[in-house]
Amino acid sequence: MRIAIADDSTLFRSGLVLLLEASGAQVAVQASSGAELIARLFRSGPRPDAVILDLRMPPTFTGEGIAVATEIRARDPGIGILVLSTFAEASYASQLMDALGYGVGYLLKDTVTDAGHLVSQLERIVAGETILDPTIVRRLLQRKRSASTIESLNPREREVLARMAEGRSNVGIAQDLHLSPRTVEAHVTSVFGKLGLEQTDTDNNRIRAVLAFLRSAGDRR
Amino acid sequence: MEGDDGTVALRSDLHQESLAVPPEPGALAGGPEPDGVRQPARRSRPPRFYLLAAAALAALGCLDTLAQFPLWRQAPALATANLVMSLAFILTGLLLRQERGQRGVAWALILAGVFRSLDFIDAWNTGPWPVYAVVFGGIDRVFGAYAVLRYPRPALGRLERIFVLTLTGWMVLSRSLVVVTTTATSAGYPASSWWPTITANERLSGVLAVIQDAGDGVVVVVLVVLLVRRLVETRGLDRIVIAPVIAAGLAAAAATVVSAVAQAFSTISVGPTGAYVAESVVDVLLPVAFLVAVIQRGLLARNLTGLSAQVAAGADLGQIRHALRETLHDPTLEVLPPTALPPTARPGPRADSRLVEVIRTDAGAPIAVVIADAALARYRGLFDAAVRTSGLALRNAQLQAEAARAELDSVRASRARIVAAALAERRRLERDLHDGAQQRLLGLAARLTVAMSRTSDPEATAAFAGARTELGQVLAELRDLAHGIHPATLVQGGLAAALEEVAERLPLAIDLDVAPGRGPAEVEAAAYFAACEALTNTVKHARASQASVVVRMTASHLEMEVTDDGAGGADPAGNGLANLMDRVGAVDGEAIIDSPPARGTRLWVRIPCG
Numbered sequence: 001m002r003i004a005i006a007d008d009s010t011l012f013r014s015g016l017v018l019l020l021e022a023s024g025a026q027v028a029v030q031a032s033s034g035a036e037l038i039a040r041l042f043r044s045g046p047r048p049d050a051v052i053l054d055l056r057m058p059p060t061f062t063g064e065g066i067a068v069a070t071e072i073r074a075r076d077p078g079i080g081i082l083v084l085s086t087f088a089e090a091s092y093a094s095q096l097m098d099a100l101g102y103g104v105g106y107l108l109k110d111t112v113t114d115a116g117h118l119v120s121q122l123e124r125i126v127a128g129e130t131i132l133d134p135t136i137v138r139r140l141l142q143r144k145r146s147a148s149t150i151e152s153l154n155p156r157e158r159e160v161l162a163r164m165a166e167g168r169s170n171v172g173i174a175q176d177l178h179l180s181p182r183t184v185e186a187h188v189t190s191v192f193g194k195l196g197l198e199q200t201d202t203d204n205n206r207i208r209a210v211l212a213f214l215r216s217a218g219d220r221r
Numbered sequence: 222m223e224g225d226d227g228t229v230a231l232r233s234d235l236h237q238e239s240l241a242v243p244p245e246p247g248a249l250a251g252g253p254e255p256d257g258v259r260q261p262a263r264r265s266r267p268p269r270f271y272l273l274a275a276a277a278l279a280a281l282g283c284l285d286t287l288a289q290f291p292l293w294r295q296a297p298a299l300a301t302a303n304l305v306m307s308l309a310f311i312l313t314g315l316l317l318r319q320e321r322g323q324r325g326v327a328w329a330l331i332l333a334g335v336f337r338s339l340d341f342i343d344a345w346n347t348g349p350w351p352v353y354a355v356v357f358g359g360i361d362r363v364f365g366a367y368a369v370l371r372y373p374r375p376a377l378g379r380l381e382r383i384f385v386l387t388l389t390g391w392m393v394l395s396r397s398l399v400v401v402t403t404t405a406t407s408a409g410y411p412a413s414s415w416w417p418t419i420t421a422n423e424r425l426s427g428v429l430a431v432i433q434d435a436g437d438g439v440v441v442v443v444l445v446v447l448l449v450r451r452l453v454e455t456r457g458l459d460r461i462v463i464a465p466v467i468a469a470g471l472a473a474a475a476a477t478v479v480s481a482v483a484q485a486f487s488t489i490s491v492g493p494t495g496a497y498v499a500e501s502v503v504d505v506l507l508p509v510a511f512l513v514a515v516i517q518r519g520l521l522a523r524n525l526t527g528l529s530a531q532v533a534a535g536a537d538l539g540q541i542r543h544a545l546r547e548t549l550h551d552p553t554l555e556v557l558p559p560t561a562l563p564p565t566a567r568p569g570p571r572a573d574s575r576l577v578e579v580i581r582t583d584a585g586a587p588i589a590v591v592i593a594d595a596a597l598a599r600y601r602g603l604f605d606a607a608v609r610t611s612g613l614a615l616r617n618a619q620l621q622a623e624a625a626r627a628e629l630d631s632v633r634a635s636r637a638r639i640v641a642a643a644l645a646e647r648r649r650l651e652r653d654l655h656d657g658a659q660q661r662l663l664g665l666a667a668r669l670t671v672a673m674s675r676t677s678d679p680e681a682t683a684a685f686a687g688a689r690t691e692l693g694q695v696l697a698e699l700r701d702l703a704h705g706i707h708p709a710t711l712v713q714g715g716l717a718a719a720l721e722e723v724a725e726r727l728p729l730a731i732d733l734d735v736a737p738g739r740g741p742a743e744v745e746a747a748a749y750f751a752a753c754e755a756l757t758n759t760v761k762h763a764r765a766s767q768a769s770v771v772v773r774m775t776a777s778h779l780e781m782e783v784t785d786d787g788a789g790g791a792d793p794a795g796n797g798l799a800n801l802m803d804r805v806g807a808v809d810g811e812a813i814i815d816s817p818p819a820r821g822t823r824l825w826v827r828i829p830c831g
Binding site: 007008009010011012013014015016018019022056061062063086087089090091092109110112113114115139140142143215 | 652655656659660661663664665666667668669670671674675689693696700709710712713714717718721722724725726
């Protein structure tokens, strides 16, 4: 797998490169800013399968990563995009997923210490899946809500909901929870029914719907 | 005499449009005179005045001496009294000519003195003098009455004018009638005197004499009534000034009655000559009273000490009004802000005209409007000086206020700079931690992972794993530290994102309704920390089941409301909430905490944007 990286911290970037190469991936481009990455990415030669972007980069050190991701997606929809951040914020994740829709992931930088895990997540993104860091999902689910409909879910259904929010497909959820895909499908239907969400056709749309629900659930009465 | 130049000058004062023109120095004393002689001020009266006065007094002394020449031998006391009184009248009249608008009164007093000196011309006992003395002997009283009734106004009232005219007619007519019905001898003069007898009828002349006495009595009563009425109706400074004049007028009226009674019953011990002397002595009170009044007007005109003391330490309009009312003895006086100038107060030809003066800044901008009794135009010097003093006080107060405002502005500006600098410093610290230390540690964690994957030694693996766990904790602590200094979410995502993050972390159901727009960084930061403080309080103390945060944003303001359904009773002076108030106050915002026991807590914050 060919990968391009943009991160302004040389130390973190080199650590990441070491980790990825140790896991068998090939880092084709390294840049210290989004602009530099885009310039080098579309110059010539083979495009990478995926890019890894820091959320906060020069020159503004604000949500750069999301803007760069949007531009790359617009210029080459075939490149998977992973945004890394030290902020576990659902609002950024939502923004990113709303902007890109598929083949995108939002992970915390802490999780990259697990080399095998990082590469497998990248593979899923390249395959078109959408991934959300479990820390964010966990926090959203832990969030106290007044009279929340989430209370009406049984523990198994909550496990299923959490994995849906992370972007797992039914098959993936079945593997994670050691259930049959049919059982998972039944749980998913039940969760959607209880939460009052409409069944969506793709997993990518599903994660966005669940995320939107979780972010706003506290505000509904 | 009513239409003399004093009256005209006064009216033009009342309707003067350029109200803020500084009054001319000595405006009280010096009015323009028809002959072009100008007396600018009492203090600097030119020698010409004294020459004139001395000449007039000398001329009158001669006239008086000559007119009553035989009397000096027959009744020296009476002659002396007459001379003194005539001179006193003339002197007072001359002095009064210096007062603006009082030339009519001055002339009346001078004429009273002149005619007074002719009253005893019948002492010559020859020619037309006895007839003259009988017919015109009382004419000085007419002038006296005129002066007493008018002073210090520009003209007589309607009733008073009728009275004076009637009095003049009565004096001449009633005495003429007596003369034409008597002979010189029956009237007590030598037969050689010229006497215009038409019919010498003793019964008729007796009746006419009784009628004359009765008429004189009525005249005196009416005069007394008019004088008392004048005193009662006059207000303010005028009253203080005319009181001695009215008193002297009343005394003179009483003396006239006594003198008439003495004449009628000349058997009483005093005798007619004694009565004349007594009357003259009492009549001297009149010019003396006028002198007192003139001096008093002069003193009043300079008495600004009270006003100066009252407004010395700066003043507002209310204090100025109080001080001016006291100084000018005008309880109707008003001091209004320039915007409140009522249309009725604008200068114009109206009977109820009020005296209007505008106090202005040095640059000419109006500060206040003084509206006073029109009668104060007679005390123009005092009025102008008082207004000028008030203007100084007001301008001083305004300057002080401006200085205070400038100081406040500079304190505000420096506070805003401090707030901005502190905010920038926090953001820089947070970014250094996040982009420096944290990224390096994350890179280190990645390298540890790589190293760990390259060794198969179980001990080394365990050591690497331990180091990685430790590193994870360091990272978490560092992240919390950076977040506490200044949440990056606030910078990047604004209040909505930052408060969402807060809500995610707190173990409490929090409804968020936050406007998505962005405000100035200082405003967002103040609102964010206020909300955090309030929510932390709610979690710690309120035992609330839920809380809500509502943020509204307009072009000019950010308005935030944080409520919970908890125990209430939060102490606004407590550390956290006082800190909150300070933070909001530092960006010129306001914060209100409403926390009744057992009824939840509500924090309302409003911060100007810009």
